[in-house]
Amino acid sequence: MDIELQDISARHPAARTGAAPALRAVGLRIATGEQVAVIGPSGAGKTTLLQVMACALPPSGGRLQLGGQAPWALPRAALQRLRGRLFLAPQVPPLPPRQRVVTAVLAGRLPAMGLWASLRSLVYPDDIPAAHAALECFGLGDKLFDRVDRLSGGERQRVGLARALLAPARLWLVDEPLSALDPTHARQALATLVDCARAQGITLVSTLHQVDMALAHFPRIIGLRAGTVVFDLPAAEVTHERLAQLYAQFEHELRGDAPDSMADLPEPPAPVALQCR
């Protein structure tokens, strides 16, 4: 599914009136099957951008098109069908703690299931082999019948990602998929996502804090800061200078590859020291 954003601005529904919008005049075009990483410091609007693309948050201005359709002009039933063709994975995995992993993973299929089938699946899991295969991709095949609240934070996050593999979606929007994972599992999980998306021709947009991971796995990188697109480049053209500019005053968040040449950069402006009175 392709995505087109023209001049999109958005603000969080709970934001104070008068607060700066989370997204300002963002224009993007992502083709079907493309794989894009969105990077930027905290508060740059990465999650809001994903939510706008997922039809979870209506933009306050601009034009949004998903697969050639303007979602917010659709009647509600059609909008819900469109939502069934995309998959938004929030940063905190949305898994009911008392549910078993197999049921939680299979819930990714709900948009493609009838009501009767989805109720039956609560009693006897609908497609155990598929759930197992999806979990195996993330190294969690042995947790199939465990309860979600018995899993560690990292395992829960990977279960949340495994749900994507079962969703009947043509667009994956993944928010910080690696935030709870150790480096080994993070690399494995990201490789799985990217490979599966490529094999099935699924469009993949992911926000990431690990810049080195983004550069290594994604061909296209979007740098977001203060709600605007700072750069939108092939990974090879994302230089240290650009990264330093993107993360200026947020250097502690810039993890990964860059440090060796960071030393050459001009001294960042001294942070405003908090004074203890």
Added chain:
Amino acid sequence: MPLKHVPPPARDPAWRGHLGGALALLVLLWPLGVATEFRPWTLFEPQSLQVSGRFLGSFWPLALDGEFLALVARETWRTVAMATAGVALALVIAIPLTLLSTRVLSLSALSGRMAAGPYALRQAVRWLMVVLRSIPELVWALVFVRVVGLGPTAGVLAIALTYGGMLGKVYGEILESGDAHATEALLRNGAGRLQGFAHGLLPTSAAELTSYTVYRWECAVRSSVVLGFVGAGGLGQQLDSAMKMFNGGEVASMLLVFMALVALADRTSAWLRKALG
């Protein structure tokens, strides 16, 4: 910059407010006591002590003859059946009303404000539940006794209507106070409302819902006693006639049966909570 020192505080600066609040509460309680003719000391006047002593003294010996016990067993079964059938019917009323009134299951509220139509429907359902539960089951029972005649049917219908309103309201509150993250994510990914309920809300709040239902069953057992007094059958009717005949032993035996039923409900609830939690 030298640290500024302040002398240690002599007392809590909020004490005036606390004292004032306590005094205001007392002043407010006074007219309530007058309105309810609240004079507990009359309980301990010699004449009152004699009356209650004679009543309580008549409880011993318990009525334990075979014929009476067989009657109690039959009427206990009828009482339990009345409470259970009443709660089951109440569930039939409450579950659809809960599903209609729960805000978490609104698709339009997923992205900002709820649309006007669904909002009006939710308010209407809430008002319907207010009407159902604001009429005491005793009044419903008096109405139904005239329609269907003396007997447990009137009690079942009375419990069903009042408890339908109560269960619907509290179920809605339990579902809305639970964590909505899982349900929200399912709805945002294109699942239907009932699917979101079955796979998101239900596993999150199953234990609370069950224990509240069992508690309401316990209340229904107690209600059925009061309903028995107006001719709805069951143990209540026997209790009523035993009281009128000043047969303290029978009253005491039946009260013991009620205690056993409440204890049973308590154990069942604890066991179910453990099994589901």
